[in-house]
Amino acid sequence: MTFKKISMQIRPILAALGRHKMATALIVLQVALTLAVASNALFIAATRVMHLSRPSGTDEAHIFVIRNDWKNGQTPVQIDANIRTDIADLRKVPGVRDAFSSEAFPLEGGGGVLSRLKLRPDQTTRPKLSIIYFTDEHAIDTFGISLVEGRNFRRDEIAALGRYDKISAPVVIVTRSLANKLFPDGSALGKTVYFADGPAAIIGIADALQGPYAGSTTRSIDEDNVLFPARFDDTDGTVYIVRTTSTDMAPVIKAALGALSKREDVRLIDPADGVVTLPQARERGYATDRSVASLMALAAGLLLLATAGGIVGLSSFWVSQRRRQIGIRRSLGATAADVLHYFHVENFLIVSGGIVLGSLLAFLANLALMNFYELPRLPLSAFMWGPLLLWLLGQAAVHGPARYAAKVPPIVAIRTE
Structure with missing residues (x-):
């Protein structure tokens, strides 16, 4: 027609x-x-x-996490010694490529320290929200992420940090997403940002790393992360992030738990929920x-x-x-x-x-x-x-x-x- x-x-x-x-x-x-x-x-x-x-930016298929709770009565100094010993033992486990301790991990569904970054100490405009991962010089390799600019932490830059200590460090590494938002007109490398407890110089820019909040409620900041050079000596507990050399993580997990079981007098690991792989964390975190x-x-x-x-x-x-x-x-x-x-x-x-x-x-x-x-x-x-x-x-x-x-x-x- x-x-x-x-x-x-x-x-x-x-x-x-x-x-x-x-x-x-x-x-x-x-x-x-x-x-x-x-x-x-x-x-x-x-x-x-x-x-x-979307990808988390990490080598998900080779990463698992151990949630380690400390038994009561231990001081931050004792906990710091425990973490050092545990990490050394985990890195010796056959099949482990690298490991470090933190307070949170990608896709966890919670955790992480929310920080407000300023470009000037007297800044009156709204600061940029970001999430802090406490890390050491092994975190980059353990996550399986890469630096697009700058350098990694040195061992002497990693400090012990208690729950009530000021969150302050002379240097930090930020993700590219956060760097672009902080300094949209130029490179963030070498620039200074101001935390609530003091300034820090950006020495490295990581390609991509997802935050611990897996759901959609923090979509605008869940890639805006700061790698902070510190061992977080929380008296409640810590998480050990471990990267393996094989996707068959079951035997490595068993061996890692065996290594930690030698000092059961200082820790508690939930037999049901104490270990989670990042693929499992993705499945749980995105259920909603x-x-x-x-x-x-x-x-x-x-x-x-x-x-x-x-x-x-x-x-x-x-x-x-x-x-x-x-x-x-x-x-x-x-x-x-x-x-x-x-x-x-x-x-x-x-x-x-x-x-x-x-x-x-x-x-x-x-x-x-x-x-x-x-x-x-x-x-x-x-x-x-x-x-x-x-x-x-x-x-x-x-x-x-x-x-x-x-x-x-x-x-x-x-x-x-």
Whole structure:
């Protein structure tokens, strides 16, 4: 059917829809709400899937973590000696490439020390949020990350740090993500940043390293990390991060626990949850994101099915109401194809009205989500693929009732009251 012929049908179609204002308005509203809700729901699902599938920057397949709790009554000095001994023993275990102690690890789902970095000590604007990993000169190799600029820590730069000590060091290493945010107009190497307890010079920039917060709630800072040269002598406990030479970590884990068991009088390691591999941490840390993505996709799918059902139901109702009109048109020379095209054009106009309203509602809903949650702006592609999907859905839904109407013999339609 030519465009001219289709355009000639629009006026009588609009006139016919005007006699069914309530039913038409309900379908337009349903299409609008479907577009507004489904586009944002699918966008949330897509962002969650992208978030949970991105790499941590580490050699995940070869890393496991031991959560080590200290028994009561030990001083920070004793704990520092324990950590030194434990790390030395772990590095001697067959199959261990390297190891170090920290207070947190990537994808943990919590932990880490939140810090506020300033570029000047008298800075009054909001400081840059970041997360601190306490590390030593072995952390770069243990994580399996690389330095894109600068150097690693030296052994003499690693200090003992108690829970209540000031977080201060002369040098730090930062991730490239944090460096670019702190100094967007130039290299961060050699620059000074100010922690709450003093300044530190940036001596190295790591390529990428994810923070301990695996979920989506800290998406804006979970790659903005600081490697801080210190052994954290927390009287509660520490974590030992171990990198192996093989992906078959089970025998190495067993041997590592055996090495630590020689001094069970100073520690407690939970037999059920004391050891976790980074692949396991990823699975646990992103459980919420996977659930949200699945629920959002399911909700969007159900909305689309409900909209398709509404279109089918309304189209079938209108066909039954207009059988006499269809018969008269067929008697006057209209072909089955003309009747079929009539209902398709009618559906296109109804869905288009819903799309216009739905696009506005989708935009407003996205603005609200950006204000209340850490959600990025809905991309322009959503305003192209969403309407296209609804147009195709509408045309598919109306096709069955339209074909039924086109097949009704003229004499049967005219006799139907």
